[in-house]
Amino acid sequence: MDNEKAWLVRRVVLSVLFLVFVAMPLYPELFGLADITPFAQLAAFRPQGLVVVLVMALVMLVRRGWRIAAVLVAALALTGAALIAPRQFSDPSPVADGDRVLTVMVANVLGGGANAGEVAELIRERKPDLVSLPEAQVDVREQIRVQLQDLHYKGFTAQPSKAVESATSVLVSSSLGDVTFASEPGTTFGNIVVTGGSLGPVRLIAYHGFPPLRDGVATWRRDLGVLRQWCAQDPPTVVAGDFNATLDHAAFRYALGGNCRSVAATAGKGLVGTWPADQPAVVRTQIDHVVLTRQLRPGHFTTYPIKGTDHRAVVATVGVPRTG
Secondary structure, three states: OOHHHHHHHHHHHHHHHHHHHHHHHHOHHHHOOOOOOOHHHHHHHHHHHHHHHHHHHHHHOOOHHHHHHHHHHHHHHHHHHHHHHHHHHOOOOOOOOOOEEEEEEEOOOHHHOOOHHHHHHHHHHHOOOEEEEEOOOHHHHHHHHHHHHHHOEEEEEEOOOOOHHHOEEEEEEHHHOOEEEEOOOOOOOOOEEEEEHHHOOOEEEEEEOOOOOOOOHHHHHHHHHHHHHHHHOOOOEEEEEEOOOOOOOHHHHHHHOOOEEEHHHHOOOOOOOOEOOOOOHHHOEOOEEEEEEOOOEEEEEEEEOOOOOOOOEEEEEEEEOOOO
């Protein structure tokens, strides 16, 4: 083999190795690394990573010796962008005639750090049927509810441990009638299942998933396993809360399975970040979700700033088809 061919082979091999190196943090599930730190955490910022990689590829094109690697990396970034694009360019589904519309809100109040008045004002503006309040203990829930007495919201809190972040609360509009509150085992933080009243067969679940901390990835996956169980069950279901997971996490997509979908992703808002709210929009990621089973129709999805918390509040609409 002459020197020119040998150099070409060397460049191809090095370019492929470089492609693998770049792809590992973007798609750790392809390499069996999805449950390993720091890959589990980096996957949450895949859209931003794809932009960085594409810019890097364009810069590499300047050097002749780097062009093979640049083309491979650019192809990776463009393919990834094409897979993500539907989250941004989908249109909200119109409400069918006769559908009932449920409005669901999520606001992680950061253990009471959020401004209760702003949370209450947003509830007053949007009048959600259910408000999921991760990290809200009873006193925080009541600080919000007392400002809404004329709207007649009922409250409930589940807190499986003394840790503030384990508390999950809900506020439910009186328009849903005499609902029942319950908490199911299996999640590290509190979850609340709302049924009955005028909901009919529909159940609304407030959920707060454990974060994928360096030593807590297994716990994070276990909590998502409970979500998978809910998605696989028969009742029409809406799960709303801080999932501490994004659609770029293979574990979250697996939990949704073929029966659950994200309202945001189907409404063209799947790239609207909700955390960390104190950072510019381009570096946020979406970990606060409203997901629903296939019997229900996704509607609109909007986020709102709330002072005192590192999460943006989420409001989504869900269509409940007529039965009979």
